[in-house]
Amino acid sequence: xxxxxxxxxxxxxxxxxxxxxxxxxxxxxxxxxxxxxxxxxxxxxxxxxxxxxxxxxxxxxxxxxxxxxxxxxxxxxxxxx
Numbered sequence: 001x002x003x004x005x006x007x008x009x010x011x012x013x014x015x016x017x018x019x020x021x022x023x024x025x026x027x028x029x030x031x032x033x034x035x036x037x038x039x040x041x042x043x044x045x046x047x048x049x050x051x052x053x054x055x056x057x058x059x060x061x062x063x064x065x066x067x068x069x070x071x072x073x074x075x076x077x078x079x080x081x
Contacts, residue, residue: 002069007060009052009069013076021046024079031071037064039072 002011015021021043028050032038040051050072052065 002073004061007053009061009065011050011069011072013048013050015046015048015079018045020079021048024048024075027075027079028072031075032068035064035068035071037068039068 002009004010013021013024015024025041025043025048028039028041037052037054040053042049052061052068053059054062054064
């Protein structure tokens with residue numbers, strides 16, 4: 001689940017291995033490019049941490065962040081089926 005703290009939406013994801021985590025990140029990158037809204041994220045082996053905030057809106061959560069979070073959830077749900 002996404003959490004809103006410190007003007008950011010945050011969520012951690014876990015995958016079966018590094019390749020699965022990287023495949024997820026590549027899919028998120030495609031959506032981020034499509035929406036022209038890019039996350040802060042980190043990856044260690046099978047874990048991906050994502051933070052969403054809108055920098056040009058004073059580092060607050062906006063509709064852009066909510067939409068990207070929704071799309072990321074769709075990707076994750078489809079990968080985990």
